[in-house]
Amino acid sequence: WTTAGGVTSRHTMDKSITLPPDEIFRNLENAKRFAIDIGGSLTKLAYYSTVQHKVAKVRSFDHATKEATSDELYEISVQEEVTARLHFIKFENAYIETCLDFVRDHLVNTDTKVIKATGGGAHKFKELIERKLGLRVDKEDEMTCLIKGCNFVLRNIPHEAFVYAKHADSEFRFQTTQPDIFPYLLVNIGSGVSIVKVESEDKFERIGGSSIGGGTFWGLGALLTKTKRFDELLQLASKGQHTSVDMLVKDIYGGSYGSLGLTGDLIASSFGKSATADKEFRCYMAKSLLHMISNDIGQLACLYAKLHNLSRVYFGGFFIRGHPVTMHTITYSINFFTKGEVQALFLRHEGYLGAIGAFLKGAEEDNPNQYSWGENYAGSSGLMSVSPDMNPMQRARSGTFDMLEMDRLERKLVNLPLLQDASSYIPDTVDLAEDALAREYWLYCFEEALDGVVKRALASQPDMPEAAERAEKFRQKYRHKLQTLRHQPL
Amino acid sequence: WTTAGGVTSRHTMDKSITLPPDEIFRNLENAKRFAIDIGGSLTKLAYYSTVQHKVAKVRSFDHATKEATSDELYEISVQEEVTARLHFIKFENAYIETCLDFVRDHLVNTDTKVIKATGGGAHKFKELIERKLGLRVDKEDEMTCLIKGCNFVLRNIPHEAFVYAKHADSEFRFQTTQPDIFPYLLVNIGSGVSIVKVESEDKFERIGGSSIGGGTFWGLGALLTKTKRFDELLQLASKGQHTSVDMLVKDIYGGSYGSLGLTGDLIASSFGKSATADKEFRCYMAKSLLHMISNDIGQLACLYAKLHNLSRVYFGGFFIRGHPVTMHTITYSINFFTKGEVQALFLRHEGYLGAIGAFLKGAEEDNPNQYSWGENYAGSSGLMSVSPDMNPMQRARSGTFDMLEMDRLERKLVNLPLLQDASSYIPDTVDLAEDALAREYWLYCFEEALDGVVKRALASQPDMPEAAERAEKFRQKYRHKLQTLRHQPL
Numbered sequence: 001w002t003t004a005g006g007v008t009s010r011h012t013m014d015k016s017i018t019l020p021p022d023e024i025f026r027n028l029e030n031a032k033r034f035a036i037d038i039g040g041s042l043t044k045l046a047y048y049s050t051v052q053h054k055v056a057k058v059r060s061f062d063h064a065t066k067e068a069t070s071d072e073l074y075e076i077s078v079q080e081e082v083t084a085r086l087h088f089i090k091f092e093n094a095y096i097e098t099c100l101d102f103v104r105d106h107l108v109n110t111d112t113k114v115i116k117a118t119g120g121g122a123h124k125f126k127e128l129i130e131r132k133l134g135l136r137v138d139k140e141d142e143m144t145c146l147i148k149g150c151n152f153v154l155r156n157i158p159h160e161a162f163v164y165a166k167h168a169d170s171e172f173r174f175q176t177t178q179p180d181i182f183p184y185l186l187v188n189i190g191s192g193v194s195i196v197k198v199e200s201e202d203k204f205e206r207i208g209g210s211s212i213g214g215g216t217f218w219g220l221g222a223l224l225t226k227t228k229r230f231d232e233l234l235q236l237a238s239k240g241q242h243t244s245v246d247m248l249v250k251d252i253y254g255g256s257y258g259s260l261g262l263t264g265d266l267i268a269s270s271f272g273k274s275a276t277a278d279k280e281f282r283c284y285m286a287k288s289l290l291h292m293i294s295n296d297i298g299q300l301a302c303l304y305a306k307l308h309n310l311s312r313v314y315f316g317g318f319f320i321r322g323h324p325v326t327m328h329t330i331t332y333s334i335n336f337f338t339k340g341e342v343q344a345l346f347l348r349h350e351g352y353l354g355a356i357g358a359f360l361k362g363a364e365e366d367n368p369n370q371y372s373w374g375e376n377y378a379g380s381s382g383l384m385s386v387s388p389d390m391n392p393m394q395r396a397r398s399g400t401f402d403m404l405e406m407d408r409l410e411r412k413l414v415n416l417p418l419l420q421d422a423s424s425y426i427p428d429t430v431d432l433a434e435d436a437l438a439r440e441y442w443l444y445c446f447e448e449a450l451d452g453v454v455k456r457a458l459a460s461q462p463d464m465p466e467a468a469e470r471a472e473k474f475r476q477k478y479r480h481k482l483q484t485l486r487h488q489p490l
Numbered sequence: 491w492t493t494a495g496g497v498t499s500r501h502t503m504d505k506s507i508t509l510p511p512d513e514i515f516r517n518l519e520n521a522k523r524f525a526i527d528i529g530g531s532l533t534k535l536a537y538y539s540t541v542q543h544k545v546a547k548v549r550s551f552d553h554a555t556k557e558a559t560s561d562e563l564y565e566i567s568v569q570e571e572v573t574a575r576l577h578f579i580k581f582e583n584a585y586i587e588t589c590l591d592f593v594r595d596h597l598v599n600t601d602t603k604v605i606k607a608t609g610g611g612a613h614k615f616k617e618l619i620e621r622k623l624g625l626r627v628d629k630e631d632e633m634t635c636l637i638k639g640c641n642f643v644l645r646n647i648p649h650e651a652f653v654y655a656k657h658a659d660s661e662f663r664f665q666t667t668q669p670d671i672f673p674y675l676l677v678n679i680g681s682g683v684s685i686v687k688v689e690s691e692d693k694f695e696r697i698g699g700s701s702i703g704g705g706t707f708w709g710l711g712a713l714l715t716k717t718k719r720f721d722e723l724l725q726l727a728s729k730g731q732h733t734s735v736d737m738l739v740k741d742i743y744g745g746s747y748g749s750l751g752l753t754g755d756l757i758a759s760s761f762g763k764s765a766t767a768d769k770e771f772r773c774y775m776a777k778s779l780l781h782m783i784s785n786d787i788g789q790l791a792c793l794y795a796k797l798h799n800l801s802r803v804y805f806g807g808f809f810i811r812g813h814p815v816t817m818h819t820i821t822y823s824i825n826f827f828t829k830g831e832v833q834a835l836f837l838r839h840e841g842y843l844g845a846i847g848a849f850l851k852g853a854e855e856d857n858p859n860q861y862s863w864g865e866n867y868a869g870s871s872g873l874m875s876v877s878p879d880m881n882p883m884q885r886a887r888s889g890t891f892d893m894l895e896m897d898r899l900e901r902k903l904v905n906l907p908l909l910q911d912a913s914s915y916i917p918d919t920v921d922l923a924e925d926a927l928a929r930e931y932w933l934y935c936f937e938e939a940l941d942g943v944v945k946r947a948l949a950s951q952p953d954m955p956e957a958a959e960r961a962e963k964f965r966q967k968y969r970h971k972l973q974t975l976r977h978q979p980l
């Protein structure tokens with residue numbers, strides 16, 4: 001924070017960042033490898049670090065052998081293990097200096113000399129990064145990183161992509177990861193929009209783009225509502241009544257224009273009422289703006305998809321953020337224009353594609369085929385958790401930081417070799433995010449079992465004086481987690 | 491005007507209309523037939539009326555016959571003639587009551603019982619029109635009227651369509667009227683945008699649309715700049731520096747993104763700088779907005795053209811108004827996305843297509859094949875004359891009214907029957923709008939001849955005491971017209 005006039009400006013400046021070191025930039029002191037993706041508005045930083053954690057090892061005794069020294073059936077020993085973990089974090093470009101300073105001050109045991117950088121800002125902030133971090137900036141092409149990252153999450157992160165259906169029983173329909181991901185259209189909505197046709201790992205082309213993107217929502221939104229924070233604009237947009245601002249088909253026709261298939265509630269002209277309205281409905285403008293931009297992107301996406309015969313469109317970039325109005329508008333727009341021929345798919349890690357790609361570019365030198373990556377759910381912010389009205393608690397904890405952590409497994413995951421046909425195999429699992437009844441059942445089971453678990457834990461450590469206190473702490477934490485999952489299963 | 495608190499609000503309300511009866515609604519007293527096109531923001535009224543005017547008839551004498559009663563070679567007699575004339579006028583929907591009252595008060599000798607109405611407002615304002623004018627509203631389908639009007643101007647009005655090329659010797663390249671006008675794409679930009687594929691006189695389909703149109707420019711522009719008048723917003727837009735508001739490619743990349751073919755000056759994110767800028771550049775926002783909307787419409791137009799294999803795109807509706815920034819942006823956008831495969835064509839009477847179509851619907855009952863229509867240039871506002879900084883004089887005269895008058899010729903115009911192949915015949919004429927040298931030459935000739943003409947006129951009426959005064963008036967008016975043509979040849 002800067003100080004102005006002797007008073008710290010911490011509370012006066014409209015900042016989107018505070019840096020509680022235990023919450024964000026976790027495990028920074030051991031960071032081994034860096035990648036950075038700097039867009040028009042946001043910086044996404046990725047670093048790979050090691051974490052020590054305790055693992056309970058269970059040893060069972062075979063009473064028939066001489067090993068058995070007691071009556072116990074098994075022995076639990078706690079060991080320290082070191083896991084490789086990939087951390088992602090994002091912040092507004094305005095705070096890049098603060099963040100780089102923070103990184104420099106907290107970096108202890110690193111031996112890396114290089115930071116992979118992508119995005120437009122890789123050029124603009126090159127010197128600053130090199131000066132602040134003392135690392136050499138190694139630039140990577142933006143589109144290459146974007147597509148590399150997108151392919152990676154589609155292949156490796158379970159439930160990465162999903163369809164949004166506002167009025168369905170389950171709003172989110174997650175896609176299972178598949179080896180065949182090509183061809184697809186990637187619509188990356190950052191400050192502006194890039195539309196990329198992806199045919200294979202190496203073959204992709206930016207076939208279109210638009211200047212009406214996240215920067216437009218943020219910029220116009222700030223001008224119209226005096227709210228300078230992107231997430232607050234999104235919050236405004238979920239409350240507003242855009243019909244006082246937009247000119248609808250029924251405002252012109254008195255009803256629907258039946259012969260053209262235009263319903264009365266369709267927006268005929270975005271902001272079409274604003275010039276002649278007596279009042280200014282400032283609070284409603286965010287919604288109108290969000291509709292305008294989402295509809296426009298939806299239409300462009302489906303036109304490009306149709307022109308290039310692509311049936312799957314993924315949306316990347318940090319514009320959408322799991323916001324229901326945005327996803328519904330884009331989905332509606334695509335269904336309206338393609339009559340279901342083209343499918344709109346959203347990505348849980350939409351904003352990190354470029355950073356993931358840049359990181360992988362660097363990690364390729366390590367022979368990436370020797371390990372696998374899995375999402376660390378406990379360290380990642382869940383879907384929709386950044387929308388403040390959805391989950392004020394999580395919001396307060398993470399600020400505008402969306403966190404993503406991935407753990408490295410030191411072997412490559414392969415299909416079970418006994419499977420006759422891996423591609424057609426559907427595992428007989430229950431998706432608790434989709435199946436509300438099953439979720440309710442299992443959460444109930446875990447809650448019911450909690451007291452018994454606590455009792456056994458206490459009984460297992462009769463000589464530890466602080467066991468009761470620890471057991472109570474565990475009980476509360478566990479119950480709170482179950483409650484969170486009940487309200488926010490994603 | 492309404493009166494509020496005893497003070498006439500004529501000067502306080504932000505009105506776009508004053509009604510000098512000698513300038514607008516001309517020949518209203520003899521109006522025979524009405525058509526009205528009410529859009530989301532503007533009403534376009536068409537009426538057909540008769541005008542009396544003096545025609546000089548020349549009779550030459552054959553001295554060999556007994557008719558010769560003097561030495562003179564010819565005799566000039568002035569006769570009154572009656573011509574049918576079609577008038578078009580537009581005003582904001584907010585003034586529809588005022589205008590309807592005006593029409594009712596000035597309508598004298600009409601025997602029509604019906605007014606043809608189209609556009610969304612035909613429904614909304616039906617009752618008001620019937621009550622005010624005492625005419626029965628006969629509704630016509632909007633798309634049908636739009637296409638009928640477009641086909642009509644393309645076939646009948648010389649130099650109706652033109653290509654805009656900002657950096658060419660001649661900014662405007664007019665198209666000659668052709669009998670083969672199909673197929674084409676019509677992008678009608680009113681408050682919203684309709685995109686119509688036209689394959690023949692009767693076969694057309696609305697294949698797309700967008701809510702980002704003229705209403706968005708007006709509405710968002712009014713909110714951002716506090717300027718509530720459309721034409722003033724356009725004027726602001728021709729002055730502004732959008733680079734303080736928009737985020738350009740070079741703002742992100744420090745230069746161009748060469749491998750993608752994106753130049754540094756390309757807009758990456760419309761209004762992308764507004765959220766983080768220290769200052770608000772209100773005066774520059776109109777230009778940024780105009781760019782945003784024009785680019786978007788241009789991209790949508792070219793995608794629809796490519797999807798449907800159409801190479802000609804006409805732009806209709808009252809959004810463009812011959813504004814150079816708009817036409818350049820749309821043209822640039824279409825060239826950028828289609829690499830020249832698709833041609834953007836603008837229309838001089840862009841805003842009157844629906845009204846013309848509705849009028850023709852009514853006139854069809856009169857057997858339209860018995861006459862032809864020609865533009866009355868003296869009664870129509872010229873291209874770009876509505877842009878206030880282009881021609882403040884004309885602007886002051888016509889307010890925001892764009893005027894179009896068409897004269898009816900009481901016979902059908904056909905090709906010269908002696909032509910071997912009419913379709914390949916190119917008349918050996920000089921287009922003074924395009925050929926600057928020829929224009930200069932002819933204007934010079936007319937100016938040089940003026941004194942001689944005045945002298946002969948004076949000499950021809952030696953007994954008229956007011957002849958000298960009238961001749962001087964003529965000289966001034968004529969010279970002024972020549973000067974106008976020199977500066978504003980279109």
